[in-house]
Structure formats: C-alpha cells, structure tokens
Amino acid sequence: MTPPASPAPGRYTLLGADGRPYVSTRPGALGGYRRGRLYGRLDCPSARRAIERGGYVAQRVFFADEATALAAGYRPCAICLPERYARWRSTQARAQPEPAEGRGHEDHAGGPEDRAGHTEAELACLLAQLTDPGTGSGTRTRTVSLGHARQPSARRAAEAFARAWEAAGGEVLATVDWPREAASWLRPARRLTRPAPDAWVVASGPEDFAPMAARLRQSTDWTPARTYAFASLATPRLTRLTRLTGADAVEGLRGATADGEGWVLREGTVVRGSEAANPVRLGHTGA
DSSP, X not given: OOOOOOOOTXXXXXXXXXXXXXXXXXXXXXXXXXXXXXXXXXXXXHHHHHHHTTOSGGGEEEESSHHHHHHTTOEEOTTTOHHHHHHHHHHHHHHSOOOTTOSOOOOBXXXXXXXXXXXXXXXXXXXXXXXXXXXXSSSOOOEEEEEEEXXXXXXXXXXXXXXXXXXXXXXXXXEEEEOSSOSOOHHHHHHHHSSOOSEEEEEOOHHHHHHHHHHHHHHSOOOGGGEEEOXXXXXXXXXXXXXXXXXXXXXXOEEEOTTSOEEEEETTEEEESTTOSSOEETTSOOO
C-alpha cells in the first residue's frame, strides 16, 4: 500500500470517524497508534519514548477530538489518560457479560479454564508495574522477554502485552511458549533468558508454569523477583508451583489481578493490593 502524500504546509492529515485519512487546516488534538488501536495526548510520555527509540512513527495517526478517535475504534491510553481509560474500560465491561463461571483465570479439575481471557485493567496494571519505578521493582524497565503457555487465552494475553509494550516504547527481546508436558524444558528456558532482559512477563496458569519455573531456576539466571505475570498465575493452585520448585525459588513473583490490582508472592502467600490488606493464602480460596 502506497502511503498518502504529505499535505501542503498548513494542512494536516487526520483520521476521521470512519478510520480514513483526510486533510484538515487544523492540527490534530490527539495522537494515536494504529497498530495498538489506542489514542492519547500529544505529549504522552509513552509515545515520546517510542518515538525517541525510532519506532512508532510509521504507525502514528492524529485525531481532531476524542469522539472521533472512539468512533474510529481506538481506545484511550492507560498511561496518559488514566481516567478516560477507566471510563472506557467500565463501558466495555458492561457491554460484555462475564462467563457463567465468572471472569477468574483459575484452573479447574478438568483442565485450564480458557474461556476467560485477560482484562484491559489487568494489562494496564502490568504496564504500570513495569514502567513506574514506584509500583514495580524500583527500576524502569526497557526490555522484556515474554513467555506463555500454549492455551489460546495465554497466547492472546501475550500478544496483547507485546503490542501494548511496544506501543509504550519498550522492546520484546524474545517470545517463548512451552507445553504442559515435555521431556525437557531446557531449550525454552534458555531462549527465555538469552539475551538477558530487564524483566520477564508470563501468561500461564500455575500447572503449566511449574515445570518451566523449576528449569529456569535450576539452569538459568532467571530471577522470580523480576518476573511479572497475568492473573492466571495467581490462583490457589499456585501451591503446585511452590511444591515443584520450592517456595524460595519463586519468592517475589508479582503481577496483576483481573480487576487491575497488583499481587506478589511472599512466603507462600499471594498478597493482593497495597501491602495486602486481605492476603489470600495458597491452597484455599480465602472464603
């Protein structure tokens, strides 16, 4: 596809409500990222970092106003427009009823629950943990390696994270998947840790991640305290992970819940929210 010619001086190419470009005499009030289908302020720090790194520019679009961006199918940026993003997320949640079992990511006796995928709040929380030194490891993350189980929901979560991370100016060094059962997990473990990223991101249930975590801890320089996971990992079956690897081997794993809270694994306990007012003990639901 041949890109449109640059407009004449004093003219600006914007996207309309139908998603098609048009020429305007006024500059856009909002910037957007075509691949990620999101829009934000022109001074968005995530967009600025991406542009400084040399990416993003080819996918950059502009809108006259927020109504046009929404009509074109774009959503607010969770980084620079958090309040608008929260309203958009709430609207999406009301428009999409939860599955009969709820929207948890917990494994069931018959196998991993794959109908409930990640939420936008969950994804935004992970991004915040990785980009804000005050909510994550205390250092700003630039590069990640991404690992996921082979269930469709895990794959979709990993793909969504990769798009959002690159849109925010980050870099994905490697994307690796693994089976629940294998003769050896050494090859995917090595691929996930070479080259060494600033952090790891995991989309998997406990039973799929347990043998991989054991191999990572035994054979690589993987650090659980620099690993961030979707809500699918923080279920009562996380006890299986600690049984296979030892609690110390996974101490410090952290991530996001489906409703956008943070969680961290401390001394065999999944601690949710700020300093865990209501910690959830592994092995039972806490009910």
